[in-house]
Amino acid sequence: MRKQIEGSAAVAQAVALARPEVICAYPISPQTHIVEALSAIVKSGDLQPCEFVNVESEFAAMSVAIGASAAGARAYTATASQGLLFMVEAVYNASGLGLPIVMTVANRAIGAPINIWNDHSDSMSQRDSGWIQLYAEDNQEAVDLHIQAFKLAETVSLPVMVCMDGFILTHAVEEVEMPDQATVDAFLPAFEPRQVLDPAEPVSIGAMVGPEAFMEVRYLAHRRQMEALEVIPAIAAEYGAVTGRVRDGLISRYRLDDAEIVVVALGSVIGTLQDTVDALREQGVLVGVLGITSFRPFPLESVRDALAGARSVVVLEKALAVGIGGIVANNVRTAVAGLAIDVRTVIAGLGGRPILGESLAEMIRGVDDLDELTFLDLRTELVERELQRNRATRRSGPTAENLLRDVGAVGDPLSVRMPR
Amino acid sequence: MHSLFGNAAAVATGVFAAMRAKGRDTRVVAQAGDGGTVDIGLGPLSGMFERNDDVLFICYDNEAYMNTGVQRSGATPPAARTATTQAVGEHPGNVFGQGKDLPRIAMAHEIPYVATATVADLRDLEAKVEKAMAIRGARYIHVLVPCPLGWGSASKDTILLARLAQQSGLFPVFEAEFGEVTAVLPIRRRVPVTEYLQPQKRYAHLFGQTPDTETIERIQAQADRNLSRYHIDEVEI
Numbered sequence: 001m002r003k004q005i006e007g008s009a010a011v012a013q014a015v016a017l018a019r020p021e022v023i024c025a026y027p028i029s030p031q032t033h034i035v036e037a038l039s040a041i042v043k044s045g046d047l048q049p050c051e052f053v054n055v056e057s058e059f060a061a062m063s064v065a066i067g068a069s070a071a072g073a074r075a076y077t078a079t080a081s082q083g084l085l086f087m088v089e090a091v092y093n094a095s096g097l098g099l100p101i102v103m104t105v106a107n108r109a110i111g112a113p114i115n116i117w118n119d120h121s122d123s124m125s126q127r128d129s130g131w132i133q134l135y136a137e138d139n140q141e142a143v144d145l146h147i148q149a150f151k152l153a154e155t156v157s158l159p160v161m162v163c164m165d166g167f168i169l170t171h172a173v174e175e176v177e178m179p180d181q182a183t184v185d186a187f188l189p190a191f192e193p194r195q196v197l198d199p200a201e202p203v204s205i206g207a208m209v210g211p212e213a214f215m216e217v218r219y220l221a222h223r224r225q226m227e228a229l230e231v232i233p234a235i236a237a238e239y240g241a242v243t244g245r246v247r248d249g250l251i252s253r254y255r256l257d258d259a260e261i262v263v264v265a266l267g268s269v270i271g272t273l274q275d276t277v278d279a280l281r282e283q284g285v286l287v288g289v290l291g292i293t294s295f296r297p298f299p300l301e302s303v304r305d306a307l308a309g310a311r312s313v314v315v316l317e318k319a320l321a322v323g324i325g326g327i328v329a330n331n332v333r334t335a336v337a338g339l340a341i342d343v344r345t346v347i348a349g350l351g352g353r354p355i356l357g358e359s360l361a362e363m364i365r366g367v368d369d370l371d372e373l374t375f376l377d378l379r380t381e382l383v384e385r386e387l388q389r390n391r392a393t394r395r396s397g398p399t400a401e402n403l404l405r406d407v408g409a410v411g412d413p414l415s416v417r418m419p420r
Numbered sequence: 421m422h423s424l425f426g427n428a429a430a431v432a433t434g435v436f437a438a439m440r441a442k443g444r445d446t447r448v449v450a451q452a453g454d455g456g457t458v459d460i461g462l463g464p465l466s467g468m469f470e471r472n473d474d475v476l477f478i479c480y481d482n483e484a485y486m487n488t489g490v491q492r493s494g495a496t497p498p499a500a501r502t503a504t505t506q507a508v509g510e511h512p513g514n515v516f517g518q519g520k521d522l523p524r525i526a527m528a529h530e531i532p533y534v535a536t537a538t539v540a541d542l543r544d545l546e547a548k549v550e551k552a553m554a555i556r557g558a559r560y561i562h563v564l565v566p567c568p569l570g571w572g573s574a575s576k577d578t579i580l581l582a583r584l585a586q587q588s589g590l591f592p593v594f595e596a597e598f599g600e601v602t603a604v605l606p607i608r609r610r611v612p613v614t615e616y617l618q619p620q621k622r623y624a625h626l627f628g629q630t631p632d633t634e635t636i637e638r639i640q641a642q643a644d645r646n647l648s649r650y651h652i653d654e655v656e657i
Contacts, residue, residue, distance in 0.1 A: 021437075021438060021441035021442065022434060022437045022438055022441055024434070024437070049440075049441040049442070049443065050441060051437035051438075051440055051441045053433060053434075053437050053471070054471070055430065055433075055467055056463055056464070056466065056467030056470070057463055057464070057467070059426070059427065059430070059463070059464070060427065060430040060433075060463065060464045060467050063423060063424070063427035063430030063431050063433075063434065063464060064430050064431070064433050064434035064437065065434060066423050066427075066431055066434060067421070067423070067430065067431035067432060067433060067434020067435040067436075067437075067438070068434035068435065068437050068438040068441075069434070069438075070421050070431075070434070070435065071434065071435040071438035071439060072438060072442070073434075073437070073438035073441055073442065075434070075438075089424055089426075090423070090424060090427060093423050093424055097423070197421055197435060199446055204421065204422075205421040205422070206421050206422035206423055207422070
């Protein structure tokens with residue numbers, strides 16, 4: 001059924017279609033609408049059997065999911081930003097134990113400075129956590145990825161993070177085609193755990209492993225992610241066959257066939273990039289967009305194939321590895337190693353800074369002049385003023401507060417639409 | 421199942437939720453030491469209490485982080501020497517403070533059942549576990565377990581020290597339902613706290629050439645306060 005629906009509500013309905021048996025959540029913007037909607041679905045009796053557990057922290061949310069999953073229940077939670085960081089110990093535990101939990105990350109910046117707006121710093125910080133990470137380009141894909149995520153997680157016995165841009169997707173009302181329950185039921189069989197706590201067949205889960213076998217346990221986790229590179233497209237194809245929405249699963253290609261310049265990105269900015277590419281193509285610029293749907297496992301071969309014909313690649317990142325620059329770019333460079341392709345990193349959209357089509361067009365037109373690392377629409381005058389203060393006096397004060405004073409309008413949404 | 425140091429109560433909630441969703445009546449027991457209960461695991465434990473999940477949580481309290489080498493926990497008593505509260509300086513050993521009295525914190529959640537016990541009275545402990553398992557909702561049992569290595573005591577004195585902890589009044593043994601104390605184990609032979617403290621090397625600095633009578637008196641005052649707070653009577657055998 002097609003409907004105009006908020007992204008969070010659509011995802012909540014998609015999760016409910018997957019019939020999770022335990023949902024646990026602690027509220028954090030911009031994830032709240034998802035768990036609010038699920039709470040209503042469970043409390044109204046529309047999703048049975050399902051336990052909705054209001055927990056006291058994200059650490060507990062992931063821990064409850066771990067217990068539920070180990071006891072054989074299909075378990076789901078959602079978080080963002082500081083919440084994801086607060087549960088990190090349990091995030092690694094879930095993947096280390098091979099528990100197929102599905103979690104939505106409503107992508108949001110990480111403080112300090114505190115910031116509730118979108119970027120990918122939160123989920124990127126968990127790229128090595130052993131979770132599969134899928135990134136949605138739009139709300140339709142967010143819905144579709146959530147349903148597939150349960151099947152993927154349970155097939156390979158690994159937890160899956162479905163990442164969707166906070167506010168940009170979670171709070172956007174778009175037309176979404178919701179699958180019906182019969183379709184999802186046929187696509188997603190009941191959870192058959194590989195390991196389960198059951199007094200009838202006692203096992204222990206969570207043993208300490210020393211040097212004698214730890215490497216092997218980790219290697220097998222890597223193997224399972226490598227297997228997921230095969231499983232993800234297979235599940236995407238199967239899902240496409242019943243819904244009519246056929247996606248690659250690992251990557252998305254847009255006007256790549258003859259592209260000399262390719263912009264690589266994750267998430268909702270791909271839509272803006274596609275519009276920009278269309279406009280530039282009319283001006284004769286041979287540019288395309290490569291979207292990475294599966295960031296973990298990273299589809300090295302698919303990325304290499306997609307970029308093989310390109311001259312220049314720009315990796316547009318909504319996260320910053322302080323001290324080096326790009327995160328996705330390093331993965332992309334690994335994929336194209338040995339090919340004569342310039343790979344440049346552009347950091348954009350941190351903390352909700354709008355990524356404007358005109359900025360992207362300028363970036364693409366000037367690709368040959370881009371530095372190895374560029375910060376899109378960086379307000380250099382703000383940076384310079386703070387650097388001057390730092391030079392002028394030892395006690396120059398807190399940076400965030402200084403910059404806010406310079407900007408003049410704290411919290412004013414117009415203040416982020418800075419002059420170009 | 422073992423997940424993490426600080427999340428036993430939340431994992432137990434997850435197992436309980438799974439059992440409920442599946443319509444099964446498998447009961448859930450979570451266990452932790454005093455560090456995992458009163459310190460790093462307190463948040464999840466309080467959450468489990470507050471939701472009144474059908475979980476029995478048992479704390480084995482040996483009053484410090486013994487596994488990592490006898491470091492102070494929130495359950496370490498005043499004046500006790502640990503690796504992070506050394507017996508040096510003007511006030512050797514652990515500080516005097518409010519302490520983290522988990523049984524009373526549990527009672528403040530008004531959960532159906534809270535009990536304390538020691539390894540000195542296994543029949544009492546067994547009866548409390550049986551009683552706890554006959555009750556639904558969040559339940560908490562706090563068991564005092566001496567640690568010969570961490571307390572600096574002889575292994576053969578483990579049961580004796582647990583008994584002296586109770587008989588001195590320092591560790592009150594009681595039951596509480598929905599926030600109210602309902603039963604108290606009487607003291608058979610009341611002893612001064614020195615009888616409990618002196619065999620333990622973690623208190624050796626109190627009993628040097630010049631005994632630290634001031635500190636000993638403060639500890640005795642804590643024992644006395646427990647006796648009046650829990651109305652613990654001394655009964656002659």
